[in-house]
Amino acid sequence: MNLKLILVCLFGTMVSMQAQNSVKPTLLENSGSISGKVIDKKTNQPLSYVNIVVKEVNKVVTGGITADNGTFVIKNLALKNYTVEIQFIGYKTVSKAISLTTESKIVNLNTIPLEEDAIELKGVEVVSEKSTIVQKIDRKIINVGKDLISAGATAGEIMNNIPSVSVDPQTNAISLRGNSNVRILIDGKPTTIEASQILQQIPSASIKQIELITNPSAKYNPEGMSGIINIVLNKNSKIGFNGSVNNGVTFGKTPKLNSSFDMNYRTGKFNLYGNYGLNTGKQSNRGFIKTLEPGEEDFQKFTFVDNNTSHLAKVGFDFYLNDKNTISFYSTHNKYNGQGASVTAVDFLDPSKTDITQLFNNKNNNYTQTYNVDYKKQFKKEGHNIELEVNYSKDNNKENGVFSTPATNYITNIGNNTLINLDYTNPLSETAKLELGLESRIENTRNNFLKDNVYNSDFSYDRNIYSAYATLSKQWGKWSAQAGSRFEKYDAKALFKKVNKTDATFKDDLFTLYPSAFINYSPNDKNSFNLSFSRRVDRPSISQVNPIREWSTPQIDSEGNPELFPQFTNSYELNYTRKTKIGSITSGVFYRRINDEITRTLFENPNDSSKLILSYANLNDNNAYGFEISGNLDFKKWWSANISFDAYNKKTKGIVANEFVEVDVTTFNTRISNTFKPSKNLRLQLSGMYRGRDLGLQFERQPMWKIDFGSSYTILKGSGTISARFSDIFNSMNFAFEGSKPKRQQGQFNWESQSAYIGFNYRFGSGKNKAIQRKQRDKNETQGSGGLL
Template sequence: MLTLCTTLLFAQPKPNEVVTGSVTGVVMDADLNQPIPYATVVINAGEKTVTGGITNDDGVFEINKIPEGIYSLRVQFMGYEAFERDLKIDREHRTNDMGKLNLSAVPAELDAVNIVAERTTIEQKIDRKVINVGKDLTTAGASAADIMNNIPSVNLDQQSGALTLRGNSNVQVMVDGKLSNIPADQLLKQLPSNSIKKIELITNPSAKYNPDGMSGIINIVLHKNVNIGFNGDVSAGLAYEKNPQFNSGLNLNYRNGKFNLYSNYSNSIAKRANYGTIYREGDNSTQFFDMLNDQNSHLLKVGLDVYLNDKNTLSVFTSQNSFKGAPGGNINIVYADDMSRNLMQDFGADMDNYSQQYNFDYKLDFEKEGHNIEFEADYNTFDADEDTFFDFTGATPLADYEDFVDTKRDRTTLNLDYVNPLSESEKLEVGLQAILFNTDIGYSSTGQSYNAAGNLVPTPNTLFDYSRDIYSAYVTYGKNYEKWSYQAGVRAEQVNVVADTNSVRAFTNDYFELYPSAYVTFNPSEKNQYQVSYSRRIDRPGVGQVNPIREWSSPLVTQYGNVNLRPQFTNSLEANYTRSLGKGSITAGVFYRIIEDQINQAVYVDRFNLDRAVLTNDNFDSTTAYGFEVSANYKPFSWWSVNASFDLFSQTQTGISEALDTDIDNPTVDDIILTEREVTNSVFNTRVINNFTATKKLTFTAFAMFRGPGQNIQFSNKSMFMTNVGARYSLFEGKGTISLNYNDIFNTMKARFTAVSPYALEGQFNWESNTVYVGFNYRFGDSKFRAKKRKNRDDNEADGGGLF
C-alpha cells in the first residue's frame, strides 16, 4: 500500500509544471481524395499566430511544443478554401490527432494555369535586370525573335540574326540558365513568345557565372507549370507579308506530389524574303540581291522531377531539336559603264541540323533554410550538314561549283554548387565547373580557288578540329548590413585549346585567368536604391573566327577565320539608381568598360581578284566603351500605362582596312593602300510601349522604336524607325487569348548603309517586317494548387529591391 501511494503521489502533475501538447493530421483534397503536400498549418490564439508548420509529401503534419490554451487550427493552400477547427491543449489533451482534414477546391478558374500579367514589368536585382514578360510583349509576334527589339538595351538584326546587348554582339544566350549548341538566331525563332516567363539581362555577372561575353548574358526563362494534376496550354500564330510564317506550341504537365512530368513542343515553319542593293561608286556597278529562306524547325523538351522527400530532388530532361533550311536566291551585278562585265550568281542550299541535350540534376537541402548542395551534368550535341551550289552567268573565270560542309559539335558541362547561409545576413557560395567542348568541321568543294601563285586549282578538302576544355572554381560571399548589402567573389579558370587542320597542329592556347566580381547596394528607403558593380570578363574567339575554312562567299566578298586570334578581356564598371514613384518608377544606369586586346574586323583586298574583299578578324590595342540607360513606367490612368526607355552606347573601335588607290584608273596589287582605321561608334535607341485597357477582356498596345545611326570599321549605318499596333481579347473565362498585331505599319524598318573602304559604296536591305500577325493561346488544367518548385541553379540571385 505504501508503494502504491508513493507511486500515485509522484505521478500527479506538479502545480507549476508547464503543459505543452502536439497536434497531428493529414490534409486531403476533398474531391480527389489525394494528400496535399506543402499546405500551411497555423495555430492561432485570437489574432496572434503561436506556431505552425507545413505538410510533407504525404500531406501529413505534426506540430509539437504547443503551450496550454485554446486555439484555432487553420489549414490553407492556394486554390483551396481555408479549413479551421478548434484545438485545446491542457493536461487531458496533450496529444491531438485531427485525422483527415479535407480541403475543398475554390471554383476552377485560372488557378490551374499560368497567369500572365497584362503588361511587362522590370525589376532590378543585385546582379541582373529582370523583364517579366507580359501580354503586351507576347502580342508582338510568334517567336522570341519578334519581341527582342522590344526589350530595353537589346537589339536584334532581323536581316543577319545578330543579337546585341548594350550595343555589343559578344553576349551569351541561355534558356533556363543553360547554354545550347543551337545557333542563337535559330533558337530565338523557334521559341514561342508566349512560352517566355521572363528575360534576364545579366550585364555584370558575378563570379558564379562563366565570364564569357563582354556585354554579359541574356537568359530566357520559360514557363514551367508545376501544378498538381494534368494541365497545359496550346498556342498557334501566323504572320504574313509576302510569305507565311507559322509558329505553334504545346505544353503539357502532370504532377501528383511525388513527381512532376512535363513536355514542351514548338515548331516554326516559315519563308522569309530578304532583298536589297549595293552601289559601288568606283566602277559604277550595282549589286541586286534577291533571297528567300525556307525554314522548318521542331523543338521538343521532356523532363521529370522526382521529389524523393523534403530534402532530396532528382531532375532529368532532354531537348531534341530538328532544323531544315533551304536558303536560296541570286545576286545580279550590273556595270553601267561596261555591260560585258555583268555577272549573275544563283545559289541555293540544303541545310539540315539536329541537336540533342541531356541533363541530370540532383539537389540536397540541409536542415537550415537555403543551405544546399547541387550537382548537375549536361551533355549537348549538334550535327549539321550544309550543301550549297553556286551557278554563274556572265563575266567570271569561275565555273559552277558546290560546297559541302559537315559540322559536329559536342559539349559536356559538369557543375557542383554549394550554398550556405552563414546567418540571416550572410551567404557563402562555392562551386566547381568543367566544360569540355569539341567541334569538327569538314569542308569539300567541286570548285576552284587561287593558289599562292595566283593560279586556279581544285579547291582542297579541309578538316578543322577544335577543342576547348575549361576547368574553373568560384567563391562568392554576400552580406546585408542595415541598409547596405554587398557581394564579392572570384572565379579561377584554366583553359586548354587545341586546333588541328587536316591532322596538322594549327595552334594551341593554354592560359590561366582570375575573374573577380563585386557588388554594393544601398537602400536608403523603400523608394530608392543605389548600386555599383564590377566584373572582369572574356571574349574567347569563336570557332568561326579562327576557322580557316571559307565562312561565307558572294561574287565580291569572302570571309575567313584567323588562327592567330587571341582572347579579348574586359573590365566592366556599372552604376544604377532606381526610384519608385506614386504611379510608376524610373531607373537609370551608366557603365564603363576597359577592353584589352580588342577583337575587331580586318578588311583586305583580294590579291587574286581586286574587285573582291576579304573579311577576317584580328586583335588590336586596348580601348574603352561607355553607355547610359534610363527606363521608366508610368500609369496616368487605370486604363493607360506607359513603358519607355532610352539607351546610348559608345565605343572606340580600331581595325585594318585596305583600299585601292582611287586616283589610278587601272589599279594593280601595288596600288593597295593599307590603313589602320579608328572610329567611334555611338548609337542610341529609344522605345515606348503604350497599353490601353478598353474592357476587362479587350486591350490595345502601341509600340514605337527609333534606332540612331552607327558606325563600324567597314560601314556607317543609318537610323531605323518602327511602329507596331496590336490588340488582345480574352475569351473562354480567361483561359484563352486571341491576339492581332500589325508590325512596322509605315514599312520603315530598312538597313541602310554607306562605306568608303575598301570600296566607296552605299546600300539598302529590306526584309519582311511589315507583317500582320494573328495568334491564339488556350490554357487548360484540372489542378488546384502549386507544387514545390525545383530551384534552378541560375535562379539563385540576391534581391536588390526596387521594382521599376
C-alpha cells in the same frame, strides 16, 4: 483572380519575410510557439511556401511560410490568444483559434489540409496579358506575356522589343547594350548552336522568361563582354493535368505558321512536363550595295528567299524521393530544315568588265539534342544544399549548297558539349551565405567540306574549360554585399586543312582569375541601389579563327583569322530602382574597359584588289559607357506601359586597310509598349521602337524605327485568347549603311518587317499552383534577398 485574396497573400508573404529576419531561432523564456504541416486535401501532398499569418484581435502580429515538406514553426510568441490563418493562392483560407499559456506554451496544429478554391482557380492564367520587367540584384527579368508572344513568331523577333537588346534583321546577330559579344543560354545551359540560328528556331510561345544578366557573378561562366541572355522555356509543376495550345499565323509576302503545345502532369512524387513548338514558312529579303570608289564603281543587287521549318520539343520529369532529395531529368530536341535560294547580280560601271549573276541554292538540316540530369540534396538547415548536374548536347548540321558557277558544296558539322557542374550552398547564419562550385566543360567540333563531291577541306576544334568558384554573401540591416571569384583553366586547339594549302593551327592555353562584387543598399521598401563589378572574357569562336572560306559572293569572301587572341573586359554598373504609386522605375549607368577588342574587319583581297575579304581582328584597348532607364507603369486602371531608354557611348580605334582609325559615337535607343483595357476581356497594344545611328570603324548604320499595333480578346470564360497584331505600320524598318574604308560604299537591306499576325491560345486543365522549389540552376535565377545570391 480575386484581388483581395492576392493582396492578403502578398501581405502575408511580406510579413513572413519580416518575421524570418526578426525571429530568433531559439525560444525565449515565457514565450510560446506554433507548429504544423500543411497538405493538399485531395492529394495529401505537402504544400510549400504557404503563408502562415498570426493575428491578435484581427491585428497581424507575425507570420511565416511553410518549408519544402509543408511544415512550419513560429516561435517567440507572447502567451496570449491568437488566430492563425493559413493562406495560399488557389486554396480556401483556413483559420485556427489557439491559446498560448504557461501550461501550454507549445501548440502543434498537426496536419492542416487545404481545399481547392474552384472560384479562384477560374482566374488563374498560364500566360499574363502584359509582359513585366523585374530588376534583381544581378539581372533584369522579362516575364513574357501575350503582347510579346504576338510581337513575333520567333525568339529573335521578340528580342527587338526588349530593353537593351538588338537583333540584326539580316544576320540575326544579337547584341546587348550595343555589343555583339553576348552569351546565349537556353534554360541556363550553353548550346552548340550559333546564337543567330537558335533565335530563329525557338517559337516565341515556348518562352517563359528572358533574363538579361549584364554583370554576372563569379557563379557564372565569364564569357560574353556585354553579359548573358538566358532564355527560359516553359515549365511548371501544377497539381493534376494542365496545358495550353498556341497557334498563330503571320502574313507577310507569304504566310508563316507558329504553333506550340505545353503540358504538365503532377501527382504524388512525380511531375512530368513537356512542350512542343513548330515554326515554318518562307522569308523574303532583298538589298543592294553600291561601290562608289573611283574606277571600281559597281552595283550589287541581292535577293533572298528562305523556306524554313523548325521543330522544338522538350520533355522532362522531377522525382521527389523525399522532402530532402530530388532527381530531375529533361531532354530538348531541335530539328531544323531550311531551303534557301538567292540571286546576286553585279553590274559594273566599267564597260570593259563583265557583269556577274550568281545563283545559289542551299539545303540545311540541323538536329540538336540535349540531355540533362540533376540531383539535389537538401540538408537539415534551411537553404543548405548540394546539387550535381550533368548536361550533354550534340549538334549535327549538314549543308548542301549549289552555285551557278556551277559548283556544289557539301558541309557536315558535328559538335559535342559535355557540362558537369557541382554547386554547394551553406547559409552560415541568417545574414551570411557561402557558395562553392566546380565545373567541367568539354567541347569538340568536327567539320568536313566537299566541293563537287571531292574533298576540299576539314577542321577539328577542341576546347576544355575547368573552373571553380567561391562567393560569400553578407547582409547588415539595409546593406548587403557579395564578393567572389572564379578560377578558370582554359585550353583550346584547332587544326585546319585544305587542299593545296599548308595546314593552319590555332592554340590557346590560359589560367585566369575572374573576380566579381556586388553591393546593395535599400534604405526602405521603395528605394534600392546596387553597385557591381565583374571581369569577363571573349574567346575567339570557331568561325572567327577558321581560315577556310566560310561563304562568298562575287565580290566578298568571309573567313576567320587564326591569329586572334581573347579580349578581356572589366565591367562596372550602378543601378537604382524606385517603386512608385504607378509602378517601378529602374535606372542605371555602366562603364566597360575593353582590352584587345575583337571586331569585324574588311580589307582588300591580296589576290584581287577589286574584291574584299571580311574577317576578324584584335583592335586596341577601348572604352564604352552608357545610361539606361526602364519602367513598368500603370498610369490608369485601363492604361499601363513598359518604357525603356538607353544611350551608350563607345570609343573604338584600330587599323583598317593599313590605316589607323578612331571613332567616338553615342547611340540612342528607346522603346515603349502601351496596353489599354477598354473592357474586362479586351486588350489593345500600341508599341514603338527607335534605334539611333551607330558608327563603326568602317561603316555608319542609319537610324531604324517602327510602330506596331495589336489586340487580344479573352473568350471561353477566360480559357481562350484571340490575338492580332499589325507590325511596322508605316513600313519604315530597313538596314541602311554607308562607309569609306577600305572602299566608299553604301547599301540598304529590307525584309518582311510589315506583317499581320493572328493567333489563338487555349488553356486547359483543373490543376492548381503548387509553389514547390524548383532547382536553382534550372533557371539560373538568384535566390535569397538583398545581396544574398
